[in-house]
Amino acid sequence: MLSINQNKCDLCGKCIETCPFGAMDIIEGRVVINEACKMCRICLKTCPGKAIVATDGIREKANINNWKGILVFAEQLEGQIHPVTLELIGKSKELASKMNHPVTCIFIGHKIKEKAEGLLEYGLDKVFVYDHKEFEYYRGDIYTNAFEHCITRSKPSIVLVGATSVGRSLAPRVATRFRTGLTADCTTLDVKENSDLIQIRPAFGGNIMAQIVTEHSRPQFATVRYKVMEKAQKEINLPVSILSEMQDKLEFCSLPKNKMKSSIEVLNVIPKEKELSISEAEVIVAGGRGIRDKKDLAMLEELAQLLGGQTAVTRPLVEAGWAPYTKQIGLSGRTVRPRLIITCGISGAVQFTSCMNSAQCIIAINKNKNAPIFKTAHYGIVGDLYEIVPLLCGMIRKGRIMDAV
Amino acid sequence: MKILVCIKQVPGTNKVEVDEQTGALKRDGVDSKLNPYDLYAIETALRIREKTGGSVTALTMGPLQAEAVIREAYMMGVDEGFLISDKKFAGADVLATSYTLFMGIKTIGEFDIVVCGKQTTDGDTGQVGPALAEYLGIPHISWVKGIKEVDHNGVVVEQDMTESSMIVRMQWPCLITVDKDIIQPRLPSYRKKLATKNKVVNILTLKDFVDQNANNYGLLGSATKVESIFPPQANKDQIILEGSGEQLTKQLYAILEKERALR
Ligand SMILES: Cc1cc2nc3c(=O)[nH]c(=O)nc-3n(C[C@H](O)[C@H](O)[C@@H](O)COP(=O)(O)OP(=O)(O)OC[C@H]3O[C@@H](n4cnc5c(N)ncnc54)[C@H](O)[C@@H]3O)c2cc1C
Ligand SMILES: Nc1ncnc2c1ncn2[C@@H]1O[C@H](COP(=O)(O)O)[C@@H](O)[C@H]1O
Numbered sequence A: 001m002l003s004i005n006q007n008k009c010d011l012c013g014k015c016i017e018t019c020p021f022g023a024m025d026i027i028e029g030r031v032v033i034n035e036a037c038k039m040c041r042i043c044l045k046t047c048p049g050k051a052i053v054a055t056d057g058i059r060e061k062a063n064i065n066n067w068k069g070i071l072v073f074a075e076q077l078e079g080q081i082h083p084v085t086l087e088l089i090g091k092s093k094e095l096a097s098k099m100n101h102p103v104t105c106i107f108i109g110h111k112i113k114e115k116a117e118g119l120l121e122y123g124l125d126k127v128f129v130y131d132h133k134e135f136e137y138y139r140g141d142i143y144t145n146a147f148e149h150c151i152t153r154s155k156p157s158i159v160l161v162g163a164t165s166v167g168r169s170l171a172p173r174v175a176t177r178f179r180t181g182l183t184a185d186c187t188t189l190d191v192k193e194n195s196d197l198i199q200i201r202p203a204f205g206g207n208i209m210a211q212i213v214t215e216h217s218r219p220q221f222a223t224v225r226y227k228v229m230e231k232a233q234k235e236i237n238l239p240v241s242i243l244s245e246m247q248d249k250l251e252f253c254s255l256p257k258n259k260m261k262s263s264i265e266v267l268n269v270i271p272k273e274k275e276l277s278i279s280e281a282e283v284i285v286a287g288g289r290g291i292r293d294k295k296d297l298a299m300l301e302e303l304a305q306l307l308g309g310q311t312a313v314t315r316p317l318v319e320a321g322w323a324p325y326t327k328q329i330g331l332s333g334r335t336v337r338p339r340l341i342i343t344c345g346i347s348g349a350v351q352f353t354s355c356m357n358s359a360q361c362i363i364a365i366n367k368n369k370n371a372p373i374f375k376t377a378h379y380g381i382v383g384d385l386y387e388i389v390p391l392l393c394g395m396i397r398k399g400r401i402m403d404a405v
Numbered sequence B: 001m002k003i004l005v006c007i008k009q010v011p012g013t014n015k016v017e018v019d020e021q022t023g024a025l026k027r028d029g030v031d032s033k034l035n036p037y038d039l040y041a042i043e044t045a046l047r048i049r050e051k052t053g054g055s056v057t058a059l060t061m062g063p064l065q066a067e068a069v070i071r072e073a074y075m076m077g078v079d080e081g082f083l084i085s086d087k088k089f090a091g092a093d094v095l096a097t098s099y100t101l102f103m104g105i106k107t108i109g110e111f112d113i114v115v116c117g118k119q120t121t122d123g124d125t126g127q128v129g130p131a132l133a134e135y136l137g138i139p140h141i142s143w144v145k146g147i148k149e150v151d152h153n154g155v156v157v158e159q160d161m162t163e164s165s166m167i168v169r170m171q172w173p174c175l176i177t178v179d180k181d182i183i184q185p186r187l188p189s190y191r192k193k194l195a196t197k198n199k200v201v202n203i204l205t206l207k208d209f210v211d212q213n214a215n216n217y218g219l220l221g222s223a224t225k226v227e228s229i230f231p232p233q234a235n236k237d238q239i240i241l242e243g244s245g246e247q248l249t250k251q252l253y254a255i256l257e258k259e260r261a262l263r
Helices: A014-018 A042-046 A084-099 A113-120 A140-154 A165-177 A240-249 A294-306 A315-319 A385-404 B036-052 B064-076 B094-108 B128-136 B190-195 B245-258
Strands: A002-004 A024-027 A030-033 A052-054 A070-074 A103-109 A126-131 A158-162 A182-186 A188-191 A197-203 A208-213 A220-224 A250-252 A264-271 A283-287 A310-313 A340-344 A361-366 A379-382 B002-006 B009-011 B032-034 B055-061 B080-084 B113-117 B140-150 B154-160 B164-171 B174-178 B202-204 B225-230 B239-242
Touching (some): A014 A024, A070 A084, A070 A140, A070 A165, A084 A103, A084 A188, A084 A220, A103 A140, A113 A126, A113 A250, A140 A165, A140 B128, A140 B140, A165 A182, A165 B094, A165 B128, A182 B094, A240 A250, A283 A294, A294 A310, A294 A385, A310 A315, A385 B245, B009 B064, B032 B064, B055 B064, B055 B094, B064 B080, B064 B190, B094 B128, B154 B174, B239 B245
Parallel strands (some): A070 A103, A070 A158, A126 A250, A158 A220, A361 A379, B002 B055, B055 B080, B113 B174, B140 B174
Antiparallel strands (some): A188 A197, A197 A208, A208 B225, B140 B154, B154 B164
16 A cells, blocks of 8 residues: 655655556645555655655465465467477476475366376476366366366465466466466566565556566466577486386376366367468568568568578558568567567567567667667667668578588 | 446556656656557447347446546447446455456346456556456456357357467356457447436445455455566667678678578
């Protein structure tokens, strides 16, 4: 709760100006905080007289020692494990080593035994498997029941779920069942020694970052954006002999009949046209408004081909109809995490940069020296893409010929 | 058919920037507006009413000035509106917000379908819909991008699953969160604006609720806590190159070699 020390307040109005929610007013000569307050605490920093103080809630604290370990939701769609799962496992192992906690997975689906064994290769302490015909497709109600069952028996301190279509639909339901907090769409995670999870996420369409904790409740839920964490490496290459020894790490669970009855009936699954997804690309050449004509995208396409990558674009180009939506990087498009990205004629609005800034190497070509993209880029090339891109393609082609000789 | 649509008032712009020195927020304007995604939720609710008859109720939680979003819903053709507003509800996260909405719904009555937007432009979690469905004990489908069938028993909807679309059927009562692109929202009409000028916006406060324990609402009822807010980080190690196109291309080529991008 925020309160105002009226003795220190000189009614300068700075807090009213800066409050993003319009939650502060001067009424009858006093600053008052209204219902719109989101406890973002920005006013605390702005108040020159330090007249605003935050007092924490008095929510009853869960006994956090009763909760241990990190549980990862291993997502599958039609039997294929979503790659975000490996990223979550990778991150979990790193976090768990700081607290000396186990890392486990919950895996829900149909005919998934083999895939579950595959997960063990990443060195997990346990995989809870819910394998049943009813779980073939994602159905929020019974998936929540399975998740509840698993959490009740394993009591994890932290639960990580991919911020995918399934994850963002399922996690809030499960977190609510346990009356605990869920931080959405995290891009950075860390832990304190006492197992408190430090969660950082973009809000306001990526214009600001918020650091969020769930100090008083367990488990602490977070959905994590795809392609921002490092993938786990295989720790064991399972020969069949070891596998039998590891069987006890697979726990097959089942639910009572009444918990398996879904009110959701899946009538049909229509695959979308399979295009090469930019989310998977290792190398990306991206174009923005600096591209003057649809046909000029061919130039980027050539560079992408030469580098073994794909092209992508910013939102205005999709809106102009020059490229399909699936090629759009950004908050209203996709997040990418390639090894290399070359941005051509992209100014670098946060809605764009927040979805590509974890690329290992970012090269920006822009003729405006003050373009914000240069704050994000590792290498900033201040120049005309119409000159540089064709020259570069020529050089790469020439280099190839030289090598071949 | 009783149809409920949940809507939220959000800051007029999300183009906020945090000053790195002072931590203060720099904004263009302070006005508020209806969460743009909720226009699609309202439109969807109205279309369902066209098919099945019945009424559409709009519900919001927020400060008193959030009455404006209920007025906007009236202008689009919503029948009745409720604003949940109480100082005790301030500082709510998703858990506390959805609980408050749940308590509000308990006070208002039963609904066959609850329609939410896919997300907001401020908190941006997209979690309120599923959390509310959990409190209500009804099934939900998120990311609905099309209503295929609707009748007196239930709905058939198309759910966007990123790589595929799933066609699913649910019986009433249920909750959906709708994607933009589901359907083009109508514009608020001037005629409706005049006609609804004096229409009441019902106000609910804590004392209207079954659960009167203030600890379950607002900040006290929240499980997550925003510790700090800061601007997105800029990259530290940077090389900025300027020169002629030819020089730059050579340097760029060298960078690609160094980064082992040339196979
Ligand atoms: C920077 C920042 C980060 C935050 N991060 C988190 C977080 O990670 N986890 C968390 O639990 N909370 C978080 N919060 C708090 C949370 O954003 C809101 O306070 C919460 O009340 C609503 O969540 P939302 O805006 O994300 O709504 P969403 O879940 O995105 O909204 C989806 C839909 O729910 C309905 N809805 C939402 N709010 C209302 C309302 N007040 N009245 C009626 N209908 C509504 C609408 O139909 C809307 O379209 C954060 C707040 C801030 C300022
Ligand atoms: N020929 C060009 N070469 C390089 N950058 C350009 C060129 N033309 C325009 N730009 C930049 O492209 C950016 C437009 O990007 P955006 O607003 O992200 O679409 C601006 O920052 C311009 O400076």
